[in-house]
Amino acid sequence: MASPLRALIHGGGIGGLTLATALAGRGHLVEVAELCEELDALGVGIIQPSNALHVMREIGVLDDCLAAGFVWDALTICDPAGAVLAKIPQPRMGDVPSNNGIPRPALAKLLARAATAAGAVIRFGSTITELTDDGAGVEVTLSDGSTGRWDLVIGFDGIGSPLRRRLYGDRYAPEYTGFANWRVTVPRAPEVGGVLMSAGNRAAKALLTPITDELMYLGAVFAEAEDFRPDPERAHEQLAERLADFGGPVAEALTEVTDPAAVVYSRISQVTVEEPWHVGRVVLAGDAAHASTPHLAQGAAMAVEDALVLALTLDAEPSVPAALAAWETRRRPRAMWVQSMSRAVLKQETGTPTTPEDDELLRTGIPGAAHVLVQPY
Ligand SMILES: Cc1cc2nc3c(=O)[nH]c(=O)nc-3n(C[C@H](O)[C@H](O)[C@H](O)COP(=O)(O)OP(=O)(O)OC[C@H]3O[C@@H](n4cnc5c(N)ncnc54)[C@H](O)[C@@H]3O)c2cc1C
Numbered sequence: 385m386a387s388p389l390r391a392l393i394h395g396g397g398i399g400g401l402t403l404a405t406a407l408a409g410r411g412h413l414v415e416v417a418e419l420c421e422e423l424d425a426l427g428v429g430i431i432q433p434s435n436a437l438h439v440m441r442e443i444g445v446l447d448d449c450l451a452a453g454f455v456w457d458a459l460t461i462c463d464p465a466g467a468v469l470a471k472i473p474q475p476r477m478g479d480v481p482s483n484n485g486i487p488r489p490a491l492a493k494l495l496a497r498a499a500t501a502a503g504a505v506i507r508f509g510s511t512i513t514e515l516t517d518d519g520a521g522v523e524v525t526l527s528d529g530s531t532g533r534w535d536l537v538i539g540f541d542g543i544g545s546p547l548r549r550r551l552y553g554d555r556y557a558p559e560y561t562g563f564a565n566w567r568v569t570v571p572r573a574p575e576v577g578g579v580l581m582s583a584g585n586r587a588a589k590a591l592l593t594p595i596t597d598e599l600m601y602l603g604a605v606f607a608e609a610e611d612f613r614p615d616p617e618r619a620h621e622q623l624a625e626r627l628a629d630f631g632g633p634v635a636e637a638l639t640e641v642t643d644p645a646a647v648v649y650s651r652i653s654q655v656t657v658e659e660p661w662h663v664g665r666v667v668l669a670g671d672a673a674h675a676s677t678p679h680l681a682q683g684a685a686m687a688v689e690d691a692l693v694l695a696l697t698l699d700a701e702p703s704v705p706a707a708l709a710a711w712e713t714r715r716r717p718r719a720m721w722v723q724s725m726s727r728a729v730l731k732q733e734t735g736t737p738t739t740p741e742d743d744e745l746l747r748t749g750i751p752g753a754a755h756v757l758v759q760p761y
Pocket of ligand 1: 399400541542678687
């Protein structure tokens with residue numbers, strides 16, 4: 385499409401800000417409605433695998449990501465006592481690094497800077513209150529009272545997506561897997577020069593992920609009741625109780641965890657929108673359309689791939705409806721593969737019974753998946 389499009393992005397998270405940067409950088413008129421008053425991404429880190437870094441390069445922020453994070457290129461597998469079992473080199477997509485760990489707040493800030501520099505307007509503290517798609521455009525009222533007419537509206541509003549509820553009712557509520565992730569940022573131990581995964585007993589898995597020269601985060605997955613919440617006074621002790629069987633670097637990292645408020649607890653859920661991801665000129669992307677468990681560290685990578693491919697497809701196709709259909713045809717198989725694979729790995733690691741389809745995927749394994757995911761998106 386030649387003329388500039390007017391695009392409203394609902395949600396200024398990782399995917400939404402990537403899309404804002406990609407679209408505004410191509411001359412489109414972009415606003416982002418973000419519910420939070422400020423960028424208050426959780427104070428833990430995230431892994432940007434090579435395919436995500438490739439997208440960061442395409443939108444012009446690769447160097448910023450690498451400067452704010454910690455590049456690593458091998459996954460170390462240990463037994464629960466901390467003895468190294470294997471060191472697995474990680475593949476690259478093209479000539480970008482294989483992985484970068486980065487603090488989430490740093491990533492949020494650099495993406496917001498890039499989106500604004502490209503010309504996008506970010507409206508913090510705002511959300512859609514009314515939306516009418518008349519086929520030729522979408523009339524939207526925001527919570528700040530402003531109104532506008534948009535060529536398309538993109539829901540990058542996360543796993544709990546209010547826009548998804550507006551489009552599909554309660555048909556796609558997040559499904560709790562029965563497992564939860566505990567994360568806490570600690571000083572980086574010098575021997576943690578890449579992700580260190582301590583596994584081998586079926587009760588738990590623990591990961592150490594470097595996110596800067598000085599910091600790493602300790603992450604651990606356990607079966608938890610759906611209504612369980614850590615005790616705000618002793619979350620650090622509850623985490624230590626769960627990791628009591630671990631030795632080596634994980635046990636050493638735990639000695640640094642003394643503040644219960646620093647422990648971030650997230651239930652692991654997933655969502656798949658099985659109907660088309662767009663209804664008229666309103667489309668869902670990222671976690672809103674296809675949230676997966678974090679077992680491949682690919683959720684945000686899929687969101688940023690969705691964003692870049694959507695910007696490219698809008699440029700290539702003759703109309704918004706044609707672009708949304710073409711985009712989904714390209715994105716759905718890859719996002720669904722990541723979701724199925726992530727879920728299969730969760731089952732394998734936790735001793736949950738697997739299906740024949742899971743077993744087929746598990747033959748690829750996490751190292752094999754990394755090779756699949758450095759293929760073009
Ligand atoms: C424990 C854990 C570890 C993970 N680790 C990794 C990893 O290492 N690597 C990786 O690639 N992925 C990882 N993920 C997945 C990743 O965090 C998500 O897939 C990614 O954040 C999705 O991006 P998104 O833009 O779709 O949604 P989000 O990043 O969730 O952004 C949604 C945005 O929408 C906003 N919003 C919500 N409601 C409204 C509203 N009503 N109006 C306006 N705005 C609204 C939110 O405030 C937020 O800013 C992990 C996930 C978990 C749970």
